[in-house]
Amino acid sequence: FFLISLKMDHIPRLSEAVYVGMCRKVGTPSEVRIRRDVVDTKELMERPVRIMNGLHRMISGSDREGFRLKTSDIDLMFWPSDHKVICDLSQISLYRIPQHTVILMEWEDLPPGFTRLKLLTDSYSANVRSSCVNRNGEQYISSDLFRGVFTEFYRNSNPGLQSCVQHGPCASYVFGGVLECDNAFCLGSDNWPTLASAWIERCRQRGWPSDDVLHDIVRSGSHVVPISSEHNTGDEWRISFSQAEQKLVYSMNHVQFLCYGLLKIFLKEVINNPILCSYFMKTILFWVIQEDASLIWTPGNLLSNFWRCFKLLICWIHRAECPNFFIPQNNMFRVKVTGASQSLLFDQVYNLYCKGISCLLLSPTIRPYLSRAILNKTLVIRTDEDSMISPVKLDIHIFSEINEINFSVLDIKEFPDYMIEIEKFIRERQGPYQLVSTQNITSAVLINTAWYITQYAGPCNKGVILISDKVCHMLKIASQIGYVSDILYLAMYYYRTCRYEQSLRCLQRAQERMSVPYVMYKANVNVEMYRRAMTGVSLSDKMRKAVVSDIVLDSEYTYIDELLLEQTVSYRNGRSALYIPPVVMLHMLSVLNHHRLRHTLESHQALQNLQTLLLYDVGVHVPVYLRDISYQILGICQHVCGDYVGALNSYQYSQEQDPYNKIQEASIYRIQRLIQN
DSSP: OHHHHOOGGGHHHHHHHHHHHHHHHHOOHHHHHHHHHHHHHHHHHHHHHHHHHTEEEEEEHHHHHTOOOTTOOEEEEEEETTEEEESSGGGGGGSOTTTSEEEEEEOTTSOTTEEEEEEOSOOOOHHHHTTEEEETTEEEEOHHHHHHHHHHHHHTTOGGGTTOEEETTEEEEEETTTEEEEEEEOEEESSOOGGGHHHHHHHHHHTOSOHHHHHHHHHHOEEEESOOOTTOOSSEEEEEOHHHHHHHHHHSOHHHHHHHHHHHHHIIIIIOOTTOOHHHHHHHHHHHHHHOTTOOOSGGGHHHHHHHHHHHHHHHHHHTOOBOSSOTTOBTTTTTSOHHHHHHHHHHHHHHHHHGGGGGGGOTTTHHHHHHHHHOTTOOOOOSGGGTOOHHHHHHHHHHHHHTOOOOOSOGGGHHHHHHHHHHHHHHOOOHHHHHHHHHHHHHHHHHHHHHHHHTOOSSSHHHHHHHHHHHHHHHHHHHHSOGGGHHHHHHHHHHTTOHHHHHHHHHHHHHHHTSTTOEETTBOOHHHHHHHHTTOOHHHHHHHHEEOOEEEETTSOSOGGGHHHHHHHHHTTOSEEEEOHHHHHHHHHHHHHHHTTOHHHHHHHHHHHHHHHHHOOSSSSOGGGHHHHHHHHHHHHHHTTOHHHHHHHHHHHHTSOOSSOOHHHHHHHHHHHHHO
């Protein structure tokens, strides 16, 4: 029945159904734009400080492109800012010696897309020097040695990274038990590679990408990553165009982006052959877009354009050729798709081709949307964004993305650079998603800088009193521009400095602001109340008035002594911070402040409120994955108030929860101490 139904005159309607399904799976235009704006803003804000620290960082891969699929991993590229790769000797005049280490590309007698790196000037990096080998009296940087040295360096930088392993050019590890992270240590070039110069002319002739995008790509240069060709001499490096690819994906319209997502899903769920990877799918789409300017990229043409990409894949497999988009002489199928594996793969994809577009029904992700449109001929399919996502859900999405920003200050000297960059960014950028991201970053910078100052303020004296006033000022500003719950950082500081009455006043304000009926915490919100209260309100004001977020205790700072053990254990097990539900932190501070003031009735009432919350909450105020720290905090409060049996039960219950914060050892220690006493 499905095969009969999928006639060509039905394709536009079925395409629209798949478009809607892909928007729900991959994201609507606004959702994708939010993701990109948030990560771009974060990266731009970090740049001046990273330059000062001598190490650039760039997020790449699917996550950076705007995908949030379950299979999307996080790819990070790191490269030293003072090491410059050049394509010919004339470019050495662009740099200052000895401030810059200059490295020359050499590609004679190497496969297209690969290069050797000759050290022209001395390097001050011990890691780079230990990666060098002598070749005919010249110093070359070995990709094998470089990869091993930096993987070991990364492994030793954090206790949680001890399990990271080499994976291609990357140091790979699993974050949070589920998310794969690939960190590539590489070298950067400010120049466009000579090997890819023909690509520039081809783009101008074909008209894609646009001149502005092309100029931006060429101006941004490229990278070299430490991975050899299949000849594996150990000193070859692959030229990486990750930055250029990200800019090309950004330049796509939403239908083209969804076609890319459809190809990724089709590869994962239907073809499911380890020989092929999603990078090949991206390369195919680049070629199809550039080679045929007559293609129309609208929701009604999604399937026909997807089919064109699929046919090109079949053609490439048949010829055992996959030309790199930037250096076509680099056949990426050269080793992977040959012999028996090529024949088997061709038979597999050709059988799918014979099924026609109905082969998409084999995808669990696409099948519901496609079959629904086939079975219900009268189904009205709307492709406008308003019909696919409500304004409230869009707000949930943007604040969820902003919550993923991890922004901390490592040195007080960095604070002015952050503030200057933030001021500059606000002047130059007007996008609402960028501005609210900047607002969040500003609050985070103030909070982290304040706690940095607190950590290293030194012994008590008049100077420290002055510093304390500045810390309070920073935390007050953060509470005024950041999330509703950011005032809890000020309450923590007052508690830490023994100003318990002031801390309680902060908690009272926090309680009032966090109890409004339209408050949003993660995806939990009364939609109707939020819509009534926040219609017409800017994103900036929504964040300040209606959004609460987890309290994040960075492992580098001591916030309150009662949680120092948990911070230490969590860090030792690879977590850089504790994540605490804001309402749990509010109740904890209320218990502790009243206890310090010897307000026995009030402290027991606050403890009862916390216990009732954890007993009856169904994930609204305390997410399931944060119950480990929440029950641990309940146990700490019970212990403080003298309820040792209750504390013992809470610590044991904390151990039974999802170990998100990795504090089980702290629970064991506290249990043992209770039993011994």
